Amino acid sequence: MADWGPVLVATLLFVVLTPGLLFQIPGGQRVVCFGNMQTSGASILVHAVIYLCLITIFLVAIGVHIYAG
Template identity: 65%
Template sequence: MSDWGPVFVALVLFVLLTPGLLFQVPGHHRCVEFGNFKTSGASIFIHSLLYFGLICVFLLAVKNWYPINQ
């Protein structure tokens, strides 16, 4: 319970990368649409790949920046 950095990073990325909330890749009519609050199967797949890639990078950065056992 002492290390909340990874949990916070995962929560923020999950909210920001929700398809249709801030942006949607691919959109219904364009490549990128902003704030349309709609989603599709392709956009869920793309956003989950983005989430996976960014969470890996940021969790490694948080782990290296904030060591637990020193």
């Protein structure tokens, strides 16, 4: 049986944490900008660190597993 948990969690977090799609930290003139569809090097770094922290929590600490088949 295949474990689809890591694949689904990683894909969902990647889509949600894309800088500028839903939010951007740090924003252009503010700390957080919502839905501006722009990005910068600093926001890419911040979103990558947030992604790493969340993926570690969900996959290592909690251990999300979804079995199909």
